[in-house]
Structure formats: C-alpha cells, structure tokens
Amino acid sequence: MKIDILSLFPEMFAGPLHQSIVGKALEKELLQVDITNYRDFTESRQHHVDDYPYGGGAGMLLQAQPIFAALDQVQQNSGDLGRVILLDPAGRQFNQAVATELAKEQHLTFICGHYEGYDERIRTQVTDEISLGDYVLTGGELGAMVIIDATVRLLPGVLGNTASAGDDSFSTGLLEYPQYTRPAVYRGLKVPDVLLSGNHQKIAQWRAYESLKRTYQRRPDLLAGLKLTAQQQAWLRIIKQQSGI
Numbered sequence: 001m002k003i004d005i006l007s008l009f010p011e012m013f014a015g016p017l018h019q020s021i022v023g024k025a026l027e028k029e030l031l032q033v034d035i036t037n038y039r040d041f042t043e044s045r046q047h048h049v050d051d052y053p054y055g056g057g058a059g060m061l062l063q064a065q066p067i068f069a070a071l072d073q074v075q076q077n078s079g080d081l082g083r084v085i086l087l088d089p090a091g092r093q094f095n096q097a098v099a100t101e102l103a104k105e106q107h108l109t110f111i112c113g114h115y116e117g118y119d120e121r122i123r124t125q126v127t128d129e130i131s132l133g134d135y136v137l138t139g140g141e142l143g144a145m146v147i148i149d150a151t152v153r154l155l156p157g158v159l160g161n162t163a164s165a166g167d168d169s170f171s172t173g174l175l176e177y178p179q180y181t182r183p184a185v186y187r188g189l190k191v192p193d194v195l196l197s198g199n200h201q202k203i204a205q206w207r208a209y210e211s212l213k214r215t216y217q218r219r220p221d222l223l224a225g226l227k228l229t230a231q232q233q234a235w236l237r238i239i240k241q242q243s244g245i
C-alpha cells in the first residue's frame, strides 16, 4: 500500500509511523509513506496557506490553491491519488468497517487540515470525508495516524503469524472475549478453568459466549446491526435473564 499525506507538520508522523507494527510494515516494504508539506506549494509570498473567510466570521480557512497544487504533485509523482481522504468532523465516522474497506486499497492520500476549516472547493478533490469522532482536534494529523494505524495492521503480512485481526473487537461485529496469560493464578485471581482445559471446542464456545455477553453489557448498540445465530440468540436470552432483564 502507498500512503501520501498532505500536512503542515510532517514531523508529527516521525514517531507513530516508524514504531511498532506500522514501522515493521515500512521495513518489510508492505507500506510506503510519502509526506508532502503543502506550505511548499503556496503561491503566497508570505508562505501563507490560510486566509479570512468571505462573508466574515471567526477563524481562518485553509485555502484551496496549496492543496490543489500539492495534490497535482502527488498525482505527478505517483501516477494517481487513490482514495483521497479529507479529515473532517463532518465526515463519515471512522470505525473498523471503514478500516477494512480502506485496507483493500492500493493508494490512500490524506489531507490534514488546520485552522477553522477548509475552503469548500477542496472537497471537490476528495473521494472520502472521514471523522474520528464528535470532537474538535487542532489538526487532521492525529486522525490520519489513527486511520493509518487501524488500516495498515489489516494488510496481509503485517500482523505476522502470531497475531490475527480476525478475532479483534469489531472484526466479528462483537467485542473481543476476555483474554488471560500466565500465570494461572495471580494474587488470588484465577484464569477460568475452561481456558486451562485444552478442550478447544469448549474454549471456542466459552469465547463466543463471553464475546456476546461483553457486547451486550458494554455495547448493546452493536447487536442491533447483527444477524445472530440460533445459538447466539439462545445465549442472549440466558445473558438477559442473568442480567435481571
């Protein structure tokens, strides 16, 4: 996967993109990242990339010209732009399904804004507007890093053989089941016996039940969008009875 990032603060990416799993993906050449500072493309003699909004109002807006020119450069360098993602609170809420969708792409281009907002004409150049959530950040960079992290880990070969994205929370539509590692007892806290039994069928059943229970208890909203199996529906009735409902 090739990722292009348009940002006024390229150095913000030095840490997160070169550590841990994303860093390994770069080393294994499963991923290539280029960062373009769109301040280098402004036609303003004062190197400005923002200006006052027409019609008045507080704050400054990111101008279209530096972004258009930077996108032209990416297009020239890479031959295409791939999915052009604008980080914006008005965008589609980012979640695991969006990460799974983006992981299928060959090329992603992120536009990280700053200031109060964007000149509306920038939106004519994007394929996707994505929001990290209903809060206001100082810029799009942290949002881009989160999306890149959640997306790149899904690329084939990135997580390696010891880990799998398959059972992650949300990958199954449900929250992940409780997990334990050694020792079997720590300060009187015991690992559930079934996990020590070696009975893989019982372990799989326990995990499926606990995943459903945890989802019901913490994120019942996720259940609304799922088609539960007959077994899950039977378990859910038990879980609700045990919850006193």
Ligand SMILES: Nc1nonc1C(=O)NC1CCNCC1
Residues within 6 Å of the ligand: 087, 088, 089, 113, 114, 115, 116, 117, 130, 131, 132, 133, 134, 135, 136, 137, 138, 139, 140, 143
């Ligand atoms: N939430 C968000 N998800 O993506 N971007 C978000 C965001 O808050 N962007 C800021 C909006 C105000 N201008 C600076 C950037």
